[in-house]
Amino acid sequence: MEKRTLHSPDLTARNIERIADLFPQVITESRNAEGNVTLAVDFDLLRQELSDHVVEGPQERYRLDWPGKRAAAFAANAPIAKTLRPVREESVDFNTTKNLFIEGDNLEALKLLQESYLGKVKAIYIDPPYNTGNDFLYEDDFAQSSADYLARSGQKSETGDRLVANTEANGRFHSDWLSMIYCRLKLARSLLADDGVLIAAIGDGEHANLRLLLDQLFGAENFISDVVWQGGRKNDSRYVSSGADYMLIYAKNEMQLGDLGVRWREPKVGLDTALAKAAAIWSTPRNDDDASARWKSWLKSRKAAGEITDSVARYDQLQPGTGRPINTYGNITWPGRGGPTYEILHPITRKPVSLPKTGWRFQKDEMDRRIAAGQIWFGPDETAIPRGISFLDETSDQVAISVFEQDRKAASTDMRNLMGEIVFENPKDRRVLARWLRLVTGGAKDALVLDFFAGSGSTGHAVMDLNAADGGHRRYILVQLDEAVAHTDYNSIASIARERLRRAGAQAKKAAGLLGASLDVGFRSLHVDSGNKADVLRVADDTEQLGLDALELSIKPGRSGEDLLFQVLLDWGLELSLPIVRESVDGREVFSVDDGALIACFAESVTPEVVRVIAERSPLRAVFRDDAFESDAARINAEQLFREVSPPTEVRTI
Numbered sequence: 001m002e003k004r005t006l007h008s009p010d011l012t013a014r015n016i017e018r019i020a021d022l023f024p025q026v027i028t029e030s031r032n033a034e035g036n037v038t039l040a041v042d043f044d045l046l047r048q049e050l051s052d053h054v055v056e057g058p059q060e061r062y063r064l065d066w067p068g069k070r071a072a073a074f075a076a077n078a079p080i081a082k083t084l085r086p087v088r089e090e091s092v093d094f095n096t097t098k099n100l101f102i103e104g105d106n107l108e109a110l111k112l113l114q115e116s117y118l119g120k121v122k123a124i125y126i127d128p129p130y131n132t133g134n135d136f137l138y139e140d141d142f143a144q145s146s147a148d149y150l151a152r153s154g155q156k157s158e159t160g161d162r163l164v165a166n167t168e169a170n171g172r173f174h175s176d177w178l179s180m181i182y183c184r185l186k187l188a189r190s191l192l193a194d195d196g197v198l199i200a201a202i203g204d205g206e207h208a209n210l211r212l213l214l215d216q217l218f219g220a221e222n223f224i225s226d227v228v229w230q231g232g233r234k235n236d237s238r239y240v241s242s243g244a245d246y247m248l249i250y251a252k253n254e255m256q257l258g259d260l261g262v263r264w265r266e267p268k269v270g271l272d273t274a275l276a277k278a279a280a281i282w283s284t285p286r287n288d289d290d291a292s293a294r295w296k297s298w299l300k301s302r303k304a305a306g307e308i309t310d311s312v313a314r315y316d317q318l319q320p321g322t323g324r325p326i327n328t329y330g331n332i333t334w335p336g337r338g339g340p341t342y343e344i345l346h347p348i349t350r351k352p353v354s355l356p357k358t359g360w361r362f363q364k365d366e367m368d369r370r371i372a373a374g375q376i377w378f379g380p381d382e383t384a385i386p387r388g389i390s391f392l393d394e395t396s397d398q399v400a401i402s403v404f405e406q407d408r409k410a411a412s413t414d415m416r417n418l419m420g421e422i423v424f425e426n427p428k429d430r431r432v433l434a435r436w437l438r439l440v441t442g443g444a445k446d447a448l449v450l451d452f453f454a455g456s457g458s459t460g461h462a463v464m465d466l467n468a469a470d471g472g473h474r475r476y477i478l479v480q481l482d483e484a485v486a487h488t489d490y491n492s493i494a495s496i497a498r499e500r501l502r503r504a505g506a507q508a509k510k511a512a513g514l515l516g517a518s519l520d521v522g523f524r525s526l527h528v529d530s531g532n533k534a535d536v537l538r539v540a541d542d543t544e545q546l547g548l549d550a551l552e553l554s555i556k557p558g559r560s561g562e563d564l565l566f567q568v569l570l571d572w573g574l575e576l577s578l579p580i581v582r583e584s585v586d587g588r589e590v591f592s593v594d595d596g597a598l599i600a601c602f603a604e605s606v607t608p609e610v611v612r613v614i615a616e617r618s619p620l621r622a623v624f625r626d627d628a629f630e631s632d633a634a635r636i637n638a639e640q641l642f643r644e645v646s647p648p649t650e651v652r653t654i
């Protein structure tokens with residue numbers, strides 16, 4: 001049976017594997033700090049492969065650099081001896097929900113999620129600290145070597161107390177923020193699906209830096225938009241009221257989106273109301289001119305009230321004869337020179353209409369077809385050049401523009417209504433999040449959405465709203481530090497977010513009535529914590545002092561079977577939201593994950609009966625505690641039994 005070490009993947013090793021795929025000849029062996037032989041890259045050979053494309057030394061080059069960047073890149077790659085421990089009491093619908101709420105540092109959480117969620121996330125939304133001078137930044141542990149990193153990271157489980165104020169007086173004000181965000185974004189990118197998209201909210205302070213950093217991490221060719229959210233106005237501003245912040249949008253791979261024919265569109269705001277109003281105007285006694293005048297004035301008033309946008313207001317005429325709202329501004333002339341020229345007769349005067357200088361946009365056949373279909377507008381006589389008509393009821397979708405106005409205070413009012421008070425300052429507006437998440441996921445109803453600066457959980461709430469609105473099955477993963485708050489009911493921002501999600505979920509379920517039965521309003525609560533194994537990857541000296549007996553008792557006291565199960569899920573790269581059934585076999589707790597994808601028994605001793613029952617169910621994977629077998633012979637017998645009863649099962653111990 002294979003025995004697992006249970007720590008997060010070593011991303012440097014993964015990078016070496018990638019280089020080996022491209023240039024196997026540059027891979028060599030070397031000894032690491034612990035004296036073990038490992039694979040390494042021979043840079044001299046790699047340099048030769050890239051010959052005139054290598055930039056070295058002080059030569060000028062285009063890049064964003066800051067002190068600490070290399071350490072941050074190292075921190076992103078170094079493995080950690082940590083795990084995610086489930087907390088049933090904090091969760092809602094633990095057994096069935098597909099949503100995850102992770103409490104802890106997001107750098108660690110992102111590392112732990114690498115195997116299970118590699119390339120699976122459709123959209124990432126983050127709203128990190130903007131570095132305004134009043135923000136706290138998490139103090140990352142930029143240790144020197146991987147082994148050091150592992151040993152140190154395994155010891156700490158407290159997180160909230162590692163937040164330090166980052167004031168502008170700090171000589172490394174921007175560098176510290178960049179290091180913090182760099183390693184996290186680097187890890188986050190690999191979780192994105194090939195057609196995945198990142199939205200990063202940011203304020204004026206780090207907007208320029210973040211854009212350059214994302215150009216570097218995602219590739220400037222994957223930049224999609226820099227959306228400006230005008231959220232308010234301060235009339236007492238000395239120069240300009242800068243109530244804006246930004247959303248930088250990057251695709252993981254824009255070319256892939258293009259190849260898939262992806263087009264981001266959203267329903268026009270107020271479309272249904274407008275169509276109903278047009279029909280009402282048309283059905284009351286009228287002459288056509290009067291109807292169009294009433295329609296125009298209705299559009300004007302609704303646009304002023306913010307109930308419709310230009311995308312509807314542009315359809316400012318009712319088509320004579322049908323009453324359909326139309327716009328008659330389509331250009332049907334040839335772009336450039338040398339388009340087709342032919343005669344078109346005006347429908348009333350029967351004289352040829354003016355011919356545009358560049359010719360018509362369509363060949364005669366197509367023009368005749370459009371005229372017959374009522375898609376061409378003619379002026380009162382032949383002197384006006386005809387134009388194209390489009391119909392409001394045929395263009396229900398619109399493309400988003402990169403500026404929008406929405407009062408930022410509305411989200412705080414929302415929060416007060418739900419929680420009874422404002423327990424979190426400046427939450428993001430969940431309507432804005434829902435709108436943009438829906439857009440960038442191309443309306444995919446099963447999208448997995450990640451927010452690793454979750455704050456009060458607005459992203460989770462927005463995902464629930466989207467599902468409630470269209471019956472979708474989108475899922476979320478939120479990560480939030482246990483940042484302390486001074487409140488009698490909540491001890492951390494994470495606990496505020498969980499309570500908000502509970503209340504929002506109950507509210508959404510109630511509002512959905514009978515349809516609410518299939519709405520997933522739950523979440524599995526998980527905490528980043530030190531690994532379950534007491535002595536994972538100890539440095540050599542420590543091992544000698546402890547003695548081998550102590551090492552054998554390798555699971556930390558107080559760790560439950562479910563704790564071990566989640567570490568195994570991470571280790572095996574299985575999703576943490578898979579359905580889990582707990583049962584008892586021969587008096588031992590047995591977990592069956594996803595109907596036999598994995599069966600686990602972490603009892604301190606297993607009997608041949610337990611092994612037999614599990615083997616007979618032919619799971620894809622089976623796992624036991626390494627010390628659960630009475631003797632080596634018992635372990636070998638178990639292996640033998642699996643080989644006979646269920647040869648495909650992959651059996652492991654921890």
Ligand SMILES: C[S@@+](CC[C@H](N)C(=O)[O-])C[C@H]1O[C@@H](n2cnc3c(N)ncnc32)[C@H](O)[C@@H]1O
Pocket residue numbers: 104105106107127128129130137138424426427428429452453454455456457458459479480481483493
């Ligand atoms: C600007 S707030 C996000 C607000 C959120 N969008 C909302 O609507 O409630 C940023 C959040 O990131 C959290 N945070 C900062 N550093 C973190 C880290 N290293 N790991 C996890 N969360 C972190 C902070 O505690 C804070 O709640």
